[in-house]
Amino acid sequence: MAHLRACLVLSLLVGLVVLGAWASPGAALEEADRLFLVGEKAFDDGLYPLSRRMLERFVERFPSERRAGEATLLLGKARLSQGAGEAALEAFKKAESFQPPPGKPGELRFWEAEAFYRLKRFSDARTAYSDVIAGGAAGPRVADALYGLGWSELEAKRREPAAAAFQRLVSEFPDHALAPTATIQLARTFIELKRAEDAQGVLQAFVTKNPEHKLAPEARYWQARARLAAGQTDQGVTDLRAFAKANPTSELAPAARRAVLDTLMKDGRKSELADEYTALMSQKPVSPDGLYDAGAIAERLGRSRDAETARARLRREFPEHPLTGRTSLQSAQAAFTKNAFREAATLARAAAKSPEDAVRGEAFLLVGESEMKLKRPAQALPAFQAAGDTAGLEPALHFRALAGSGLALEEQRQWTQAAKYYDEVAEKSPDKTLAAWARTRKAAVAANIKPAPKAGGKSEKR
Template sequence: MKTFWAILLAAAALACAAPAFAAETDEDEPLSTAKLTVEEAGRLLATGRAAYEDGLYRLARRRLEELVAGAPDKRRQAEGALWLARVELAAERPEQALATLDAYVGGARAQALAANYAWTRAEARFAQGQLAEAAAELDGFREKYVAQDVAPVALRLLARIFMARQDWSGAERVVELIEARHPKSSEAPSAAMELAAALAVARQNDRALATLARIETNYAGQIWSERAALKAIELQLAQGRRPETMDRLREMAANKSLRPETRAQGYRLVAEALGAETNYPAALKTIDQSIAAAENPVQRLESQVAKARLLLQSGATEEGRELLRGVAAKLPDETRAARLQLGLADELARMAKWDEAAAEYQVWLDAFAGAPGTAQVLAGRGWALWSAGRPEEAAAAYAQAAELETDPARRLELRQKLGDAQFASRRFSQAKEAYAAALAAAPTGSAAAIRAQLQLAESELELGETEAGEIRLLDLSRTEPATEFSRAAAMRLGSLYEDRGALESAIEQYGRVVETCAEPESCAQALLARGLIRYRMGAFAAAMDDFTRIRDEMPRTKPAEQAAFMRGWCFYLLGKDAEALRVCEQFLKDYPASEFAPDVRFWLGEHAFNHGDFAEGERRFAEVAAEYPDRPRAADALFWAGRAATAQRKYLAANEHYNALMARYPDSARLAETLLAQGDVLSELGQFAAAILAFNEVIVKFPQTPEALVAWGRKGDCQYTLGQETPDRYEEALLSYRTLLDFAGAPPDLRLQAGYKVGRCLEKMGRAAAALDRYMDVVYAFLQEEAPPAEANVWFTRAAFGAAALQENAGRWPEAARIYGRVAESGVPAAAEARARMDRIRQDHWTAP
């Protein structure tokens, strides 16, 4: 953040400095080598210096080269070479500057000229990072050249060299030397301010504050004192020392006796401090005061840039963008305007305002197309579009950037990104071409080449070129030594094999990753993948080994959470319920916010339910539903909470759980089952009419389903019960049971139950003969089943006993005995009871066997 705004402010400052070096398109004039007169040499020197000061470096270079080539004497030649070297330095060509100075140093005999040569040589060496050599060039300014006009400037450069070395004591001594030898020079306080800034950057805060305090005292009444005070306040604010500095800062900003520069900067610092506290209304009000107080155009521009920053941070993105655009538009120099516009786009990108950033990059492209940096801007726009989820547009930007980029490494990176954007756009053929180009450009065996190879394989797979893609992945997976990309290839192969059901091959690939993994995350991912396959294959002990290894060796990796979850399931499926319970309880302590927590808590409810602790089961199920209402387990949890309440005979509570399920999750797959369960609960509460409504809802909403079959039977049961008070309800019950009997594909036990209940209704209606027929239909149907389900035993027994009772009531003892005999011979649980009844009839009524 600070770097960005420092660049913007630097650009703003440059805007009001000497005009920039404008592009010159005229062809070079032939260099004159004619001998110059003293007067001509003087004019060329004056012209060259003026052009240099105005930033017209090409013109300055031409005129000074003419002077050097045709100088009437060595002194003037050396003087021309000195200024030519300064032009080269300004054009960021320190090597040429040094070569020029070396070529003509012999003519610099006068001490003033020699001093300037020494200073300029030091500047050139400093620009090249040759700190020791630069310092050696400046040694003469301590004594030999101390009286020269350039001495303060040279000593300030020496102080900078010490700062670059972080030799703070050396820098302080040089600053003191400037102050002692050149007390009236502005270079002394300038050097001291630079030292304070360098100390602050190096986190030598106490030393920086001491330096600033000395400036404030030594230059009291001067602008330097005010600047030092502001810099000290800025540093203290950065340290978080707000209470003791904000009041002083406000006082300085409001003090009209201080210079406008100081007040403007003070207001700006207050505004930035308020902005850091997110007090944007006050910050914006204060920055407007800074703009109003600033008389210097550069400072006003700085404050406007700061205001734009505050607007962006406060969420007033459009207003901030417009202001910064306006600032850029006021700059006469396109290069600096472009820099400001690019800074705006970069800042929006840093703030993750991707659509806005993309728009500002486009503004730059519309205004400065073809300017230096176009490839960089296109790349920035591509990234903003990619991050905004607009991969097709990102691909277009990356394609243009790659075409313009001249640096091979950057061009390679852009081709990779181009491929990624096209892949994300599902333009797999184009992605394949981009990755192939990246592969061709990347050094053989490099990370970039292997990455391109991996993405090329993915493109081939998406294009249906499965064999080519898998061969490429296989080659990558066998790369020696193993790399993150070779392991990624092996993981991808494992996933492909897993998807097609080749589980053993998948296990082999994941195992190769486990054997070669260099860092915990990839190793844990491979172990988890292998463990999950083993779990699917029923190899729970082997799966447990993988999950446990993750827990023991890689506890801080992402897969550790799921591995801990799966350990509980492995224990459960291995029949170790106590261990499973312990692992699940520990999981909730270790990962309370886990995505698996609802499943674990649901299982704990199941565990309690299955072990007969229905109260605990209800509590746990209800908690899952309450705490995870948007998770898939919520509806199931409410259903089982109702079942657990029913098991405790808490029918009202059960009904509340079922009502909640149907209200919150009307599309739940459990709806039919829930309506059935609710009907049963209402039946237990004696609310048979309400229960019938629940069963009817199942019948209407879910016809031709197993639940509908059950609902017809339960509805008949309610109607039968109501028939005890209203006999007409037996007819309704009879219709319900007969409807169930007519269902094609109804399971045998349900058909037998319905048949028995039809007989029971007929018996209640006084139609004994018809009831007997129905009872015996059930008996004969059961006996004809080769392997009747266990659930059918009870209906066979009840039907047989009901039929026998009717025969007994009619005095048909032999017929009754024969019916009991069929039950006795069937081997059902009631066989002994049936035999006893048969024997009693034969004994009491002399019935023959």
């Protein structure tokens, strides 16, 4: 329905644009009215590219029109909605020149602050948000400015001022739409400041007042984390377990289970860890996070067979999940160190299906190295090349992959191609040892490279 409504609105607005293009001045809307109306309505309906075009035409053609200031402010907001922070800021600065300034008290300065924040100019954003707040309760944007100020302070790693901003918003504007989110962020900041009891206080007040609010589960999660931070370990663990059970699909459920496991491992509570392993393995529906955690628990308990059982299920039931890739890579690395190269190659190939570039690249590299240990250079070469082509792979691993490609080609007596890889490693690798090795290998294969045939001569068969 929302999409249909947007299409209908767009059709109407385009109709107005076309109408204005051929209608006589006395018929239909004047051009200024038409441009402003289309720009305003398009903005209200989220059609920001159209809104921006119409408003830019308006302010260019009618700079002295009575709505020019309002149009300039709205133009800045349309640009900001498109992610054009610098262009938005330019419009807001221009809007300041109008007398009186457009918008409600503090509104123009607030949008400047928003633009500064989007541009990561957090010091300027703090100043602008503070100006809005200093304008007093008469300004309708004070609560929004407090929220923005809190986040700006966090970006600057100034947690105490951030907490003060969020706390003032919660205290002075308890019914504001941003108050619940600010409450959560205030509690998280208190935890980081090691003020766990203060965090529990604000969260308890929120949950008591709003037990059915959509953020109440998240508040309960952070309340449990605050209890752990305050040393109330048993209660914190109990609350986190209850949260994970009551909200199995929440994006915080894996973090809750992980916090429980970390706490149990830290305290060495082996019997509870064993119970946790059993619970995770019998969980219905089973989750990739649960199987991953079960493997970690079994590993911690020294139960290697149980750890592999959990990881095998993870690979079988969730082959494309990021955690599967990480687990498979870890298992492959362990197998490689035990000289179990066939197993390492198999597990690394499973890890190479990961959607994460870093995991996928390292997995391809391990496939190549395992195949070389198995004396199968033809199978190793494409794996090394895939690793070398993986975006974002660490430089050390990237050059190991290039070196592996050279070695696989050398083993197949493809001397010229091997030399090219060795040249690149020798010239560009930050690892001096690897670069020196590449120079040695280049010298070794050079003797096998026959000179290029003279013009008109016959090519030599290699």
